Amino acid sequence: xxxxxxxxxxxxxxxxxxxSACSPSTLAVPPLxxxxxxxxxxxxxxxxPAEATATxxxxxxxxxxxxxxxxxxxxxxxxxxxxxxxxxxxxxxGQDFSTPEGQAALAEARKWVxxxxxxxxxxNQAAAREGVAVSDADVExxxxxxxNDIGQAALEERLRQEELSLEQMRHELHQEMTASRMIEHVIxxxxxxxxxxxxxxxxxxxxxxxxxxxxxxxxxxxxxxLAQRYSQDMYTRDRGxxxxxxxxxxxxxxxxxxxxxxxxxxxxxDVIHSALGYHIVQVVDRVPDQEISAENLRLLRDRxxxxxxxxxxxxxxIEIFVP
Numbered sequence: 012x013x014x015x016x017x018x019x020x021x022x023x024x025x026x027x028x029x030x031s032a033c034s035p036s037t038l039a040v041p042p043l044x045x046x047x048x049x050x051x052x053x054x055x056x057x058x059x060p061a062e063a064t065a066t067x068x069x070x071x072x073x074x075x076x077x078x079x080x081x082x083x084x085x086x087x088x089x090x091x092x093x094x095x096x097x098x099x100x101x102x103x104x105g106q107d108f109s110t111p112e113g114q115a116a117l118a119e120a121r122k123w124v125x126x127x128x129x130x131x132x133x134x135n136q137a138a139a140r141e142g143v144a145v146s147d148a149d150v151e152x153x154x155x156x157x158x159n160d161i162g163q164a165a166l167e168e169r170l171r172q173e174e175l176s177l178e179q180m181r182h183e184l185h186q187e188m189t190a191s192r193m194i195e196h197v198i199x200x201x202x203x204x205x206x207x208x209x210x211x212x213x214x215x216x217x218x219x220x221x222x223x224x225x226x227x228x229x230x231x232x233x234x235x236x237l238a239q240r241y242s243q244d245m246y247t248r249d250r251g252x253x254x255x256x257x258x259x260x261x262x263x264x265x266x267x268x269x270x271x272x273x274x275x276x277x278x279x280x281d282v283i284h285s286a287l288g289y290h291i292v293q294v295v296d297r298v299p300d301q302e303i304s305a306e307n308l309r310l311l312r313d314r315x316x317x318x319x320x321x322x323x324x325x326x327x328x329i330e331i332f333v334p
Contacts, residue, residue, distance in 0.1 A: 074086055075087035075088070077128075078128070078333070080132040081136055085125070085128050094121050097123075131186055131187070133320070133327055134190040135190060137193060137323060138193040141193065143192050143193045202303070204301065205259065206259070206299050208256070208272060209254075209257075209294070211247070211252035212252050212290050212291060212292045213290065214242050214243045214290055215242070215288060217289060220241070220289070224241055228291065234252065239251055256304075261310055264287055264290070267283055271292045274294040275294065277294070279293045
């Protein structure tokens, strides 16, 4: 339901965890990783208040929780409802939960749903601290737009299928619209123009092999030809290692980016070690000021949001009560 409503109202969480465009190169920003699961902690023990009298024979049973996020609850019922909705979508797409693969997919779906809920709360909490808000009128306008798009009867049927009341839908829309507005606030400072370099690289599995290739380059061998012959980067290899024109923040390996931006046009780096392997980089051209392409701007925003969310999680007190 949440994902469908986001599409219909246009943009809720548009740049949050659902940004997952794949990058073509081993050096480009990778798809945003699935959210890390918080450490499992035991369910808290219920303590009766001191004023409870001895004549009380029964006490209300606390609502089971899926998680606590800085003291804010995610109920087990809410979590299971969203898992059921996601499971129905997976079933409709042909997923067979009777197989080991299907069970693994379902477990991953449960993790994704809970992580998404946790990060939604974290973003809303950050929005409250920053004074970023969505009014009730904004939510009502979104609901009206939804009714206009799909019709009142279709909306009521969808709510029935999702076991949601209209008030619950309004609450979820408010959270998601607030998160979307907060994300816009986070990415506001990202520039649309920056210095660019046009670089190419050769990726090798060992330092020894990279040193041999570097020796050939220093002896005058053609960089593109050696990249086509030896590079382990399957995406850029056929293009002679070409990474295109990129601003800072696009290349995945910080060691490679730092080295590349320190070179002048025509210069070749020493062997650079990163988590991907051993690189040799050549800068072909430098442009002091150039508009950032739509794709690279999206990648920069993705990375900014992901890093911001990761920082929120590190600072948060998150307790999870479901396996």
